[in-house]
Amino acid sequence: MNSGDVAFMLIATAxxxxxxxxxxxxxxxxxxxxxxxxxxxxxxxxxxxISVIWVVYGYSLSFGPDIGGFxxxxxxxGLNGVGLQPGxxxxxxxxxxxxxxxxxxxxxxxxxxxxAFAERMKFSAYLLFTVxxxxxxxxxVCHWVWGGGWLGDLGALDFAGGTVIHINxxxxxxxxxxxxxxxKGYGREAFHPHxxxxxxxxxxxxxxxxxxxxxxSALAAGETATLAFFTTQVATGVAALSWVVAEWIVQGKxxxxxxxxxxxxxxxxxxxxxxxxGPVAAMIIGLIAGALCYGAVLFKNKAGYxxxxxxxxxxxxxxxxxxxxxxxxxxKAFNPGGADGLFYGNAxxxxxxxxxxxxxxxxxxxxxxxxxxxxxxxxxxxxxxxxEVQGLDLAQHSEIGYSL
Amino acid sequence: xxxxxxxxxxxxxxxxxxALNEIGITGMTISEVKGYGRQKGHKxxxxxxxxxxxxxxxxxxxxxxxxxxxxxxxxxxxxxAYTGKIGDGKIFVLPVEEVVRVRTGERDKDAI
Numbered sequence: 001m002n003s004g005d006v007a008f009m010l011i012a013t014a015x016x017x018x019x020x021x022x023x024x025x026x027x028x029x030x031x032x033x034x035x036x037x038x039x040x041x042x043x044x045x046x047x048x049x050i051s052v053i054w055v056v057y058g059y060s061l062s063f064g065p066d067i068g069g070f071x072x073x074x075x076x077x078g079l080n081g082v083g084l085q086p087g088x089x090x091x092x093x094x095x096x097x098x099x100x101x102x103x104x105x106x107x108x109x110x111x112x113x114x115x116a117f118a119e120r121m122k123f124s125a126y127l128l129f130t131v132x133x134x135x136x137x138x139x140x141v142c143h144w145v146w147g148g149g150w151l152g153d154l155g156a157l158d159f160a161g162g163t164v165i166h167i168n169x170x171x172x173x174x175x176x177x178x179x180x181x182x183x184k185g186y187g188r189e190a191f192h193p194h195x196x197x198x199x200x201x202x203x204x205x206x207x208x209x210x211x212x213x214x215x216x217s218a219l220a221a222g223e224t225a226t227l228a229f230f231t232t233q234v235a236t237g238v239a240a241l242s243w244v245v246a247e248w249i250v251q252g253k254x255x256x257x258x259x260x261x262x263x264x265x266x267x268x269x270x271x272x273x274x275x276x277x278g279p280v281a282a283m284i285i286g287l288i289a290g291a292l293c294y295g296a297v298l299f300k301n302k303a304g305y306x307x308x309x310x311x312x313x314x315x316x317x318x319x320x321x322x323x324x325x326x327x328x329x330x331x332k333a334f335n336p337g338g339a340d341g342l343f344y345g346n347a348x349x350x351x352x353x354x355x356x357x358x359x360x361x362x363x364x365x366x367x368x369x370x371x372x373x374x375x376x377x378x379x380x381x382x383x384x385x386x387x388e389v390q391g392l393d394l395a396q397h398s399e400i401g402y403s404l
Numbered sequence: 405x406x407x408x409x410x411x412x413x414x415x416x417x418x419x420x421x422x423a424l425n426e427i428g429i430t431g432m433t434i435s436e437v438k439g440y441g442r443q444k445g446h447k448x449x450x451x452x453x454x455x456x457x458x459x460x461x462x463x464x465x466x467x468x469x470x471x472x473x474x475x476x477x478x479x480x481x482x483x484x485a486y487t488g489k490i491g492d493g494k495i496f497v498l499p500v501e502e503v504v505r506v507r508t509g510e511r512d513k514d515a516i
Contacts, residue, residue, distance in 0.1 A: 190455035192448070251449055261451060298452040310451060 001085075002092035008221035009093050009101060015212025016104035020047055020111055022209055026202030026264070027115050030257075030309050033194040034391025035119045036401035042126050043111040049130050050107040055079055058106060059099050061139035062147050063089065069150030072143045090219045101216060102142075109138050109165045115309030116173035117180045117381075119191075120388055123396045125381045132371045133172065137364055141168050145356070156356035157330055157339060157349070159228065160217035162272025162322040163360045170316020171364035173307060179372045180381050182306035184388050191308070196257055203260035207236055210267045214274040224335055228274035232267065235286035239266025242290025250298070258294070261314060265293035268318035273326040276338040281329035285322065293318050320357055327353030405500040405512065406474040410465045411439065412485040412493040417463050423484035424467070427476060431516075433466045443491030462493065468500055468516055 024043035031039045050058070057077055064072030076082050079099065087095025110130045114121075121129075144151040145158045158164060183191065193199060214232045218225035243262025244254040269289035270282055277285070296313035307313065327350035330341035340346040375381060382388075387395035394400060412420060417434065424432065438459035445458040469477055478495050485493060505515040 190448075190457070192455070193450055247449070247452065251452065251454070253449055255449055257450055294452065301453050 001094070002220070005090075005092040005220045005222075006094065006097065008225070009097050009216060009219065012212035012216025013097070013101045013104055015209045016101065016108070016216065017047070017209075019104075019206050019209035019213065020044070020108045022202050022205030023108060023111055024202070025198050026206060026260070027118060027309055029195040029197070029199030029202060030115075030193045031119050032191060032391070033401055034393055036194065036393065037399055038123070038392025038396050039114065039118050041123070041397065042114040042121075045127070046107050046111045046130060049127065050110070050134060051103060053131060053134060054099075054103045054106055058134060058139055059102070061135070062102065062106070062142040063099075064147070066143070066148040069153065070143070071140050071149075072147050092220055098219070101219075102146075105161055105165060105213075106134060106138060106142070109169050110134055112165070112169040112315055113173045113176060113311060115311040116177040116307045118308040119183050119392065120382050121180060122380060122383050123392075124379050125375050128375045128379065129371065132375070133368065136371060137168065137172065137367050138164075141360055141363065144359075151356045151359065154352055154355065155339065155349070156352050157276055157326050158272045158323065158356065159275040159326070160214045160271045162268070162319045162326070163356050166268045166271060166315040166319025167323060167357050167360045168319075168364050170312050170314075170319055171361045172368040173311035174305070174316060175365050175368040176372060177305050177307040177312065179369070179376075183308060184385060186306050187304075193257065200256060200260050203263050207263055207267060210236070210271075214271060218275055224275045224337070227278075227334055230279055231274050231277055231282035232270055234279050235270035235273075235282040235289070236263050236266035238283050238286030239263060239269065239290035239293075242266075242287045243294045244290075246291040246294045250294075261293070261297070261310070262290040265289045265314050265318040268315055269322035269325065271319070272322045273329060276326055276330040276335050276341075278329075278331060278334045281325075281331070285325045285329065288325070289318050289321055292321055320361075323353050323357040324350070327351075405503060405516070406469055406471050407498045407500045408465075408467045408469065408474060408477055408481070409496040409498065410467075410481045410485065410493060411437065411462050411495075412465065412481070413487065413491065414461055414463045416485045416487070417465075419484045420465065420481055423480045424477065427480055429467060429469065429477065431467075435464050435466075437462050437464045441491070441494070460491075468503060470513060470516065 020043050024040040028036045028040040060074050060076035061072045064075045067073050082095050082099050084094045089098045110133055142164050143149040145164050215225040215229040240259045240262040243258045247258045248254045266286040266289050269285050293314050296317040297310050300313055328342045330338050331344050332340050339349050342350040440458050445456050445460055448455045448457055503512050503515040
């Protein structure tokens with residue numbers, strides 16, 4: 001046990017927790033005012049719901065003794081045997097602290113997907129979705145990479161969850177956006193963000209919390225945490241610039257929403273690489289992430305699926321780029337515990353990264369489809385037309401966000 | 405009596421108000437309105453999606469004056485709201501049948 005590591009990880013865990021309310025603000029500002037509460041509630045309630053299932057069985061399925069490389073066993077049901085002494089995942093912090101840190105990751109991942117079906121999903125359907133999706137998609141994929149599963153064994157590098165969290169949620173978002181259908185009025189009405197300052201604040205809180213997410217993934221207050229902290233800052237800053245410059249060139253105006261979106265794209269892209277690459281590589285990762293995700297969002301407008309808040313374009317595409325970039329730029333010179341990437345003479349790492357990303361995309365698409373089909377049959381995914389026009393706030397929660 | 409309705413650019417409101425004060429106009433009602441004419445709307449961009457917003461913000465003034473004073477008021481508004489660019493607005497002059505001051509019951513000219 002190391003008290004420095006314990007103190008650092010307690011704070012990092014709290015920082016990651018704060019990302020979910022940050023996400024609620026980020027998404028809340030982007031929707032129309034009649035849906036602000038319904039949208040924020042979907043993120044916020046994940047803090048409650050996932051905490052419960054994490055204790056009951058989620059941690060065990062993710063980090064329990066490996067079964068066939070696919071899922072964890074039931075040894076830690078009810079956190080049985082997860083104590084205050086260091087456990088199998090770290091020698092210097094309590095097992096329960098590792099469990100708490102990982103809980104915050106499990107909370108934000110389903111919340112990320114809510115951007116895809118924003119402004120039209122039933123709250124009851126969302127709760128079912130969160131439980132089923134976390135159980136059948138998140139816990140297994142988390143196990144594959146971090147819990148002793150097959151992707152970790154294969155040597156896939158995913159420092160803080162590019163594959164587990166962002167590719168996974170991005171792929172699920174694509175399926176969800178297509179299955180639930182377009183918002184009423186899509187293509188005819190303009191869906192203006194109702195409060196961009198709120199979105200900027202949310203993006204800033206995400207950025208702040210992400211230091212816990214990435215640096216904390218080192219699980220120790222040391223060299224690797226410092227590297228991850230620094231690469232996170234650089235990649236994010238560059239990506240914000242990159243998105244803004246790209247849209248300035250293409251559409252003639254630099255927008256604040258572009259800056260905020262670019263920052264999130266940079267955070268997503270650097271996530272798998274944060275503790276494995278140097279600062280210059282982080283700049284290149286951020287530079288490409290900003291412009292690439294902007295391009296992905298433009299493509300969506302042409303492709304015509306209504307991924308309302310661009311989960312696919314930012315988390316899916318940004319996460320995929322980050323996973324592949326880790327296979328290009330990773331260097332043992334920066335982290336001896338990592339691996340060399342393609343640019344350091346190890347093409348194999350790039351192939352492994354691609355396999356990991358491809359497997360997560362395929363698995364997430366298939367299982368998310370099944371989960372949504374089941375929920376649609378049970379309670380229906382979507383609010384009825386009248387409720388959609390009225391807005392989720394009144395229809396689903398009998399509240400309004402603003403009475404001015 | 406005449407009612408003068410003027411739709412002007414919001415940033416010109418102070419200039420118009422001062423100009424009308426100079427010629428002894430003692431009261432007016434304003435409201436924030438939206439509309440479009442030849443100026444059309446403006447473009448907004450959110451994450452690459454471009455929207456044309458037709459209705460743009462304007463200020464509407466309503467002033468009741470004696471008929472003899474109306475041409476002077478119209479001219480003052482035109483001078484002070486003028487920028488020369490498209491979208492400067494319009495002025496309407498309408499007849500008014502009766503004016504009553506609520507507090508005293510005074511009518512017409514005395515009530516203005």
